[in-house]
Amino acid sequence: MSTLTVRKLNVDLSSGFARHWLGGDVYRTAFMNALSMSFPLGEQMFIDSVRAAPLxxxxxxxxxxxxxxxxxxxxxHRFVHQQYNAELARQGFGYTLEAEIRARIELVSKLPALDRLAITCAFEHYTAMLADYVLRHPEWLDGADPQMRTLWSWHAAEESEHKAVAFDVYRAAGGGYRKRVLWYLHVSLIFFWDSGRQTMHNLRRDRAAWRWSTWASAARAWFGRKGLAWHLLKPGLDYLAPRFHPWQHDNRALLQTWLDRNDDSYRAIGSTSA
Structure with a gap:
């Protein structure tokens, strides 16, 4: 039996959401929107890489x-973020990196299965670290549109829940330490380069790229007392350890607390493998 549950989110984005939906904070809204823009293509790549592993x-x-x-x-997740991104497009925020990312994914699809899995493991570690941050610091979403707060918290809970699956497949398929770490270092550069560029584009589109308040918010978000940089540092470095496993950072109690407290926000479809 699987330990995972597939859930349908009780959120309807058809009526849209505010331009600065995260408590009016322009920088954090732009950053979260940039992440959402990358998810549909990225998550399909993760699905394809895991499916490509020999049974x-x-x-x-x-x-x-x-x-x-x-x-x-x-x-x-892909379906919900497609809806999210469609609303961003209606607001004038296009995914400027889409053609570049599609071309990159096409190159990745030609790599051996183990390399594709190692890349997925690396990205999944980043999504797991960010997910843990959202669950551990719910104040990050203070003032957010209620539906958007639910969407991001649900996504964070499920990313935490399945954070070891690609890693376990990689190891079961014979993946080794060197390949895993080399691809992680590469993905680390790609992740910050891509998310930074798209965030900057979103800010320019919003005519907020050169406001003092925008970068004051960015500094607080990354380097404040509970900043993202400090949260990512230790688990990010832990991935380099030869005996690393995602569940060494065991936050199952944290994700279960959110699921229990918000069980009206989703409908459990159940395990598709049952």
């Missing part, structure tokens, strides 16, 4: 079941 490399039936539910969760 005979996954003898454990429980892991096979979790792969199916990983795909179910990621597909749900």
């Amino acid at each position: 005979d490399a996954i003898p454990d039936p429980a892991l096979r079941a979790e792969v199916k539910d990983f795909v179910g969760q990621e597909a749900s």
Whole structure:
């Protein structure tokens, strides 16, 4: 049996949301929007890479079941963020990196299965670290549009829940330390370069790129007392350890607390592997 649950989010974005939906904070809204823009293409890449792993490399039936539910969760995230991004496009915020990312993903699709898995493991570690931050510091979403707060918290809970699946598949398929770490270092550069460029584009489109208040907010978001930089530092470095595993950062109680307190925000479809 899988330990994952595929859920349908009870959020309707058809009526749209405010331009500065995160408590009026222009920088944090732009940054979160930049992440959302990358998710549909990225999550499809993750799904494809895990599916490309040879089944005979996954003898454990429980892991096979979790792969199916990983795909179910990621597909749900992709669908919701497509709706989210459609509203951003209506507001005039286009995904300027789309053609570049599509071309990059096409190159990745030609790599050996283990390399594709190593890349997915690296990105999944970043989404897991960011997810943990959102769950551990709910004040990050203070003042957010209620539906957007629910969307991001639900996404964070499920990213935490399935954060080890790609990693376990990579190890089961024979993936080693050197490949995992080299791709992680590469992905780290790509992640910050891409998210930074798209955030900057969003700010320019909003005519807020050169406001003092924008960069004061950015400084607080990254380097304040509970800034993202401090939160990402230790788990980011931990990934370099030869014996690293995602569940060494065990936040299951944290994600379960959110699921229990917000069970009216989603409908559990169940395990697609049952």
